[in-house]
Amino acid sequence: GRSNAESLFGVKKVPSDNHIRDILDNVEVEHLRPMYDEQLKYLENAEILDSYIYMGEFYPTALDGMQYHNSKKIHCKKCLTKKHNETVRYSHQVITPTLVSPFMSEVIPLMPEFIKNKDGSKKQDCEINASKRWLKRKNPLDLARLLLGDDLYSREPFCREVIENGDSFIFTAKDTSHVKMYEYIKFIENTAGLETKEENI
Numbered sequence: 001g002r003s004n005a006e007s008l009f010g011v012k013k014v015p016s017d018n019h020i021r022d023i024l025d026n027v028e029v030e031h032l033r034p035m036y037d038e039q040l041k042y043l044e045n046a047e048i049l050d051s052y053i054y055m056g057e058f059y060p061t062a063l064d065g066m067q068y069h070n071s072k073k074i075h076c077k078k079c080l081t082k083k084h085n086e087t088v089r090y091s092h093q094v095i096t097p098t099l100v101s102p103f104m105s106e107v108i109p110l111m112p113e114f115i116k117n118k119d120g121s122k123k124q125d126c127e128i129n130a131s132k133r134w135l136k137r138k139n140p141l142d143l144a145r146l147l148l149g150d151d152l153y154s155r156e157p158f159c160r161e162v163i164e165n166g167d168s169f170i171f172t173a174k175d176t177s178h179v180k181m182y183e184y185i186k187f188i189e190n191t192a193g194l195e196t197k198e199e200n201i
Contacts, residue, residue, distance in 0.1 A: 036111040058146035065127040078116040
């Protein structure tokens with residue numbers, strides 16, 4: 001019946017969830033970055049990161065957005081807003097890059113990038129903009145990354161930024177959002193068996 005905080009770290013009185021939130025909500029997220037960098041360096045020195053190498057050189061890194069707060073009443077100036085049928089919903093969202101491997105059952109969380117409106121911004125932040133900011137951040141170990149993502153990421157502007165950043169990618173591309181590409185693929189498939197012949201008359 002004892003918690004890990006007590007049995008492992010000797011904490012006699014474990015704070016409640018609300019108390020922890022009250023403390024952490026005022027801490028700027030940048031203060032957590034050194035912890036993530038230190039974690040990666042430890043895993044590299046312990047040669048654990050080597051187990052995540054894919055195709056001899058890449059570290060597959062999954063990008064995805066998630067929502068961790070949603071309310072009709074509780075909000076702050078950095079909340080994202082969405083209006084539906086005269087009802088405004090406030091939310092907080094984040095990009096959660098994660099080091100993955102087809103050979104490993106464990107994943108390694110990397111420093112997240114929060115989707116948030118900044119003071120004075122006119123246009124609401126979004127998952128792609130947050131991912132672009134994450135791309136521009138210094139890679140602590142200069143890993144050769146293979147970015148993985150859903151159909152949201154498979155647009156030419158973002159793909160171009162990934163390549164310019166020195167990374168590679170595998171993004172899902174749905175036929176409903178990439179109509180011309182699928183038409184081209186179908187054309188190639190239908191003409192693959194055809195032979196051409198030229199005659200001089």
